[in-house]
Amino acid sequence: MRSRHLPFSVVLAAAVTLRVWFAATYPYAFFFPDSRSYIESSLLGEPGVIRPFGYSWLLKPFLRMPYERIALAQHMLGVLILAAAYAFLLRRGCRPWLAALAVLPVAVDARVLTVEHYVLAETAYLAATAGGLFLLAGRDRLGWFAAAGGGALLGFAAVTRTVGLPILALAAAYLLVRRVSLLRLGAFALPVLAILGGYLLWYHQHRGVYAFGQYQGRFLYARVMPIADCDRLRLTVSQRALCMPEAPRSWDQRPDNYIWSAASPARRLYPSETGDPVLGDFADTVIKQRPLSYVGMVAEQSWWHLTWRPPLNDDADCLARVWLPPVTVGSDCVARYYTPADRLGAMPAPHFLVDNPDARRLHAYGRVVTTPGPLYAVGILVTLFAAGWRVRRRSWRSAADALLFTGAGVGLLVVSVATSLFDYRYAVPAVLLIPIGLALAVTRIVSAASTARRLDAFIGGGRAARGSTRAPGNGQDGGGRTAPVPSEVRPW
Structure with a gap:
C-alpha cells in the first residue's frame, strides 16, 4: 500500500x-x-x-x-x-x-x-x-x-x-x-x-x-484599444475623444497601460469610476463594429498560453x-x-x-x-x-x-x-x-479500451460456446439463463 x-x-x-x-x-x-x-x-x-x-x-x-x-x-x-x-x-x-x-x-x-x-x-x-x-x-x-x-x-x-x-x-x-x-x-x-x-x-x-x-468597462476599453482603428469606426464625438492614435506600439501587448498611464485618454478624461459606463460603451461599439478583429486578437493571445x-x-x-x-x-x-x-x-x-x-x-x-x-x-x-x-x-x-x-x-x-x-x-x-x-x-x-477488449472476449467466448453446444436461444447460457453482460459496458 x-x-x-x-x-x-x-x-x-x-x-x-x-x-x-x-x-x-x-x-x-x-x-x-x-x-x-x-x-x-x-x-x-x-x-x-x-x-x-x-x-x-x-x-x-x-x-x-x-x-x-x-x-x-x-x-x-x-x-x-x-x-x-x-x-x-x-x-x-x-x-x-x-x-x-x-x-x-x-x-x-x-x-x-x-x-x-x-x-x-x-x-x-x-x-x-x-x-x-x-x-x-x-x-x-x-x-x-x-x-x-x-x-x-x-x-x-x-x-x-x-x-x-x-x-x-x-x-x-x-x-x-x-x-x-x-x-x-x-x-x-x-x-x-x-x-x-x-x-x-x-x-x-x-x-x-x-x-x-466599477472598472469592468475600463478594463474592456483597454482590451479593445489595440484594434480600435478610429479612422474606420463610426463613433460619437465623446467616443472619438477616447482614441489614442499615437499610443506606443508596445501597448498592443500591454493594454493595461490604457488604464493606468497618465497619457491615456481614459485616465485623463474619466479618472474616477463614474466614467466606467462611458468607457464600457466605447468598448462595446468597437467590438460590434470589429467583431472579427476582436475574436482574432483573443484567439491569437489565448494561443500564446x-x-x-x-x-x-x-x-x-x-x-x-x-x-x-x-x-x-x-x-x-x-x-x-x-x-x-x-x-x-x-x-x-x-x-x-x-x-x-x-x-x-x-x-x-x-x-x-x-x-x-x-x-x-x-x-x-x-x-x-x-x-x-x-x-x-x-x-x-x-x-x-x-x-x-x-x-x-x-x-x-x-x-x-x-x-x-x-x-x-x-x-x-x-x-x-x-x-x-x-x-x-x-x-x-x-x-474504454479495456472494456472494448473484455466485451470482444465475452462475445467471442459466447459464440464459441454456442458453436460447441446447442444453445437454447440468443443471449442465453447452456442452462437456459440469460448470459450476464459485463458491468463495465452497462450505461451509467
Whole structure:
C-alpha cells in the first residue's frame, strides 16, 4: 500500500521542500500594485471599485501581523490543494502514478511558487474553484451537501475574482449533463444566488450601484484599444475623444497601460469610476463594429498560453518576469517586498537583497521549471478525443468530468485574455485544472479500451460456446439463463 503512493510522496516532498526554501530565501511577502487595493479594502471593510472583496475578506486575520504570514499561509494552501487534487483523482479511478503526475505541475512550477508569495488573490481563487469542482465531481452520486458546498465555494471564487463567473455556468451545465435531481440543482444554486445577490446588495449599499466593481468597462476599453482603428469606426464625438492614435506600439501587448498611464485618454478624461459606463460603451461599439478583429486578437493571445515561447515584446516580457523568483528583490521587472507601508494605501518601499546565493539558485530554477504551454494543448486534444470516443454503451460521466476541469482551465485563460490581457499570472489555475482534466481523460480512454477488449472476449467466448453446444436461444447460457453482460459496458 505504501509503495502504491510512493510517486505522490515524492511529489509532496518536493512541493513542501520548494516552498520552505522559497519562504526562507525571501523573508517578506511580495508586493504588486494590485496588492495595495486588496489591503486597503480589507482595512476599510468595504468593497473596492476595482476588484471584488473576497480576497480582502480572507486578509482580515492577517492585517495586524507581518505580511509574510500571508505568503506562508498561501504556500500551505498550495500544498493542501495538490493533496486534495490527488485524493480526488484517486476517487475518480485514476492510477496513483497518473494522479501524482497530474499534480506535479502545481507542486513544482516556479510561477506558482512566486504567485503564492504575493499578496494577491490567485492562490485563494484557485483553492475555492478547485474545491468547488472537487465536491461536484467527487462521487458517482452527488449528495445535496456536496452540491451546496460546491456552489458556495464557486460563488465565493466569483467574488474573489470575477473571471470566475463563467465557471458557474460551466458547473451548472455539468450538473445538467449528469442529470442530477432538482433538489441537487437547487442545493447548488441557492448558495450561489445568496453569495452573488448578497454581494450586489452590499456593493449597492456602499457605492450606490448594483455591481461587482466599477472598472469592468475600463478594463474592456483597454482590451479593445489595440484594434480600435478610429479612422474606420463610426463613433460619437465623446467616443472619438477616447482614441489614442499615437499610443506606443508596445501597448498592443500591454493594454493595461490604457488604464493606468497618465497619457491615456481614459485616465485623463474619466479618472474616477463614474466614467466606467462611458468607457464600457466605447468598448462595446468597437467590438460590434470589429467583431472579427476582436475574436482574432483573443484567439491569437489565448494561443500564446499553449506555446513554448510566446512572441512578447519588451514591455510584455517585463510583466512575465515579475512572476519568476527574483535575484534581487525590488529591481525592474521583478517582485518588490511587501514591507509595512507608512500610511493606508501607500506603496511599500523596495527592500533589496544583497548577494543571496539561494535567490540566484531559485531564479535559475524558475527559468527552467515552469509548466510548458504545449501541455495545455495536449490536455485539450486528449480531453476532446476522450469525450468523442464512446465505446458502444460507454457512459458520458467520465467524459463530463474531464471536460469540466479542462474546460474550466482553458476558459479561465480565454476569459482573462478577452477581458484584460495575456499574463502568466492568470494561467495559474490552468496549471492545476488542465492536468487534472488530462488525467481523467486518459483514465477514460484506457478504461474504454479495456472494456472494448473484455466485451470482444465475452462475445467471442459466447459464440464459441454456442458453436460447441446447442444453445437454447440468443443471449442465453447452456442452462437456459440469460448470459450476464459485463458491468463495465452497462450505461451509467
